[in-house]
Amino acid sequence: MNIKKTGNTLLFLLPILLVLGLSSCKHTDLEIDKPNENFRPAGDFVKNNYDLSLFSAAMEKAGFTQKLNGTGPFTILAPSNEAFNLIGITRPSDFDKMNPDSLKFLVGSHILDRRLLSQDIPVNGIDIRYHTLAETEVYTSVFSGAEDPMIFFNGSYVSRLNVKIANGNLFVLKRVMKSSAKTTVQSWLAARPQYSIFVSALKKFGYWDELTSEGPYTIFAPKNEVFEANGLTAEVIAGLKPDRYIRSRLVGCYVFRKKHFFVSDFYVLTQINNDGGYGGFIEDDTYFMTIGANAGLYYKGNSSYSIYVRTAKNYPYDPVGSAGCDVPAGIDNLTDNGIVQDLKGLLVLPEQAYKNN
Missing domain, CATH: 2.30.180.10 (FAS1 domain)
Known part of the structure; x- marks a missing residue:
């Protein structure tokens, strides 16, 4: 047996096997391992993340994707797919059942018209308010005693914070924030x-x-x-x-x-x-x-x-x-x-x- 030739063949096949193995892994988290890939505007970043595919579909149907690829700055409070599942939304077509104005309000109320990082939020505060694209205010509560701050927007827990994007910042929420326009x-x-x-x-x-x-x-x-x-x-x-x-x-x-x-x-x-x-x-x-x-x-x-x-x-x-x-x-x-x-x-x-x- 030609040991040298066999060794060269293995060295050649190893990178290919590694790539095939990685591509077969199930995608279970935000794709934020490569900082350069994060440097995309908000609309494109959300669209290219599997865990945010339902929010991306809502953004597209409500007409926000192009705006969120603009200059900004924006802060995206993005509910995960699991968060939408909790309210009965499991596929993009479910948004077709919603009133267009209600859907636009829902998406807009999850977007701040500023860049907000976790360290910008006052420590140990309740109901700190920030303005949204829906012309509403989102209420922020934070406890800063842990290694990472515990943050809630309108009562929805932030499971991932400070995902930096080209024109702002992004937080991932465990629940969809619920609010009703012009309602007491x-x-x-x-x-x-x-x-x-x-x-x-x-x-x-x-x-x-x-x-x-x-x-x-x-x-x-x-x-x-x-x-x-x-x-x-x-x-x-x-x-x-x-x-x-x-x-x-x-x-x-x-x-x-x-x-x-x-x-x-x-x-x-x-x-x-x-x-x-x-x-x-x-x-x-x-x-x-x-x-x-x-x-x-x-x-x-x-x-x-x-x-x-x-x-x-x-x-x-x-x-x-x-x-x-x-x-x-x-x-x-x-x-x-x-x-x-x-x-x-x-x-x-x-x-x-x-x-x-």
Whole structure:
């Protein structure tokens, strides 16, 4: 055997085998290994990344790709394909079912008209605002105690930060940010029949009309099925006599005035303050409530929260009720004057809110 010739043949085949092996690997992450390839404008960069293919399709259909290849600067808050899957979008053709103006608003609200790096965001802040191409503001919360900052845009966790592109910067989000143009928390609830019993309770106890004002409000909203599971049908709510109840305890516990809480804010506050989240008295009442977010936020970007109501702040006290939500589709619904959070339970029952209690 000619050992020298065989060795030369192997040396010749090795690079080819290596290339074939690499090309057969499944693509599972952003293609950012080669800095020179990143130096492309935003539209082209997103288009050439498999993990952002659904956002790229949305950009193309909404007419943003050419604009994002312009001078900029831009910051792209790009939901991953997995983020779109969470809201039922699994293929580019799914965007054909959306109203064109709604799709344009969705894409535009994920693009900032400036270059923003993680180090530009104030440390340990809540609801820091930045302007978007949809003429809205995106709310940014950050905890800077970790090796890399923990950043949320409109409650959506940043899984990849500071991907530099030719005309700006890019962050990858674990969830699609949800916001509604020219909508208040009142009109958002009114447009969804699944909250009609909650709406009737807000009207019955005098909380409805104010929900068109500037706010901000955070509304924790139980669906009809939650009320009905507790024997509170629409007819039962209609028959309640408001003067018999402490209205702030029975209904006001779901309405937070002058508060703007994404679910992630509860977790960020916990980290910043090294405590158990948010705590406070029900407005105009002696009952105390606490709200906390699941620690899975940091690692998985999955948002869940729990609310607990008790008869007093400090012991001795009696537990009253608890509820929460762990469904991504139900949380962080942003409107012009606040946020609506779905709540899978009731906090206080009518018999717990009698004035003679």
